Amino acid sequence: MTQLGLPDDILACLFDLDGVVTKTAVVHAAAWKETFDAFLRERDGEDFRPFDATADYAEYVDGRPRADGVRTFLAARGIELPEGHPDDPPDAATVHGLGNRKNRLLLAKIRTEGVEPYEGTLRYVEAVRAHGLRTAIVSSSANTVDVLHSIDAEHLFDVRIDGVVAAARRLPGKPHPDTFLAAARDLGVPPARAAVFEDALAGMEAGRGGHFGYVVGIDRVGRSDALYAHGADVVVTDLAELGGKE
Known part of the structure; x- marks a missing residue:
């Protein structure tokens, strides 16, 4: 799956919200x-x-x-x-x-x-879906629905595990992997065949702790070494660097 910069066996992509999809961090x-x-x-x-x-x-x-x-x-x-x-x-x-x-x-x-999206992320999510991969938004925020609605991006995600869902299901938050594991389970994909996309150190730890197939760190503030140290397999400054273009 070189067009997407992912291992060939990945079936689903799990995206954090703040700092990954939107400029709200x-x-x-x-x-x-x-x-x-x-x-x-x-x-x-x-x-x-x-x-x-x-x-x-x-x-x-x-x-x-x-x-x-x-x-x-x-x-x-x-x-x-x-x-x-x-x-x-x-x-x-x-x-x-x-x-x-x-x-x-x-x-x-x-x-x-207001809320602004990272356009490179939106293009990447669209490319992921065009290649037949399933997608989930995984955020600790209780405001996820409103934020996604404000940037017209609700349709880009098959599953939502956010602060509201986590509270209802009693899922511990990041750095525990439980919210990401719940997203993979809801998508019907084993963790080893799902990729995690995060900008937070706690998110890196959750990806590593859940034994996900690939952990992508997004470095918006110049801390790539820390992202690698906490579990990233690769670090980019924008998801456009991974590809996503035909």
Whole structure:
């Protein structure tokens, strides 16, 4: 399957959303920074150390379900908060409260700034489907349906495993492989014959942990070495580099 840059035995392609299909990773990072900086500034006062929207985002938050991102980053700072409840208000000093504050900021940014797709990815997905491969979108985001609708890309994916589906099925999020495994299962394809497309380190680990046939890292921010170290078989800056043209 040299036209697609994939091994010949691959039957399905599983795509992350933010940073792979859409240019929303930077919006997520900005929303996380605003959320964590406000919390840390109030908590730590003069000892305030801001959230790094590049390094901290990549290491602790990117690709993880929202509540896991809160827990992982705060644990790195030696902070533990009560779990709270999924419907906690955004001003609650709980894991879910901080997560909901971030989501409110994210949705406001998406409404004002809009969502743009990576055109190279859309062309690649269309080429994959033209070659008879099945496709799935696999994202920790609970806003996946709205985002895909906003770029008119719902029809490009046979299966959707997102934050809403994962919660309903009680699937642990990335770096656990369960959401990708569920997508492969819903497509009727063994993991060894499915390719994972991710930009997050947690996504690389999920692809490696699930023993998928091929793991493609998309390097949007200059961290190809880290993507390889966390499980990528190949790293590209845009999926157009893999091919997809007749």
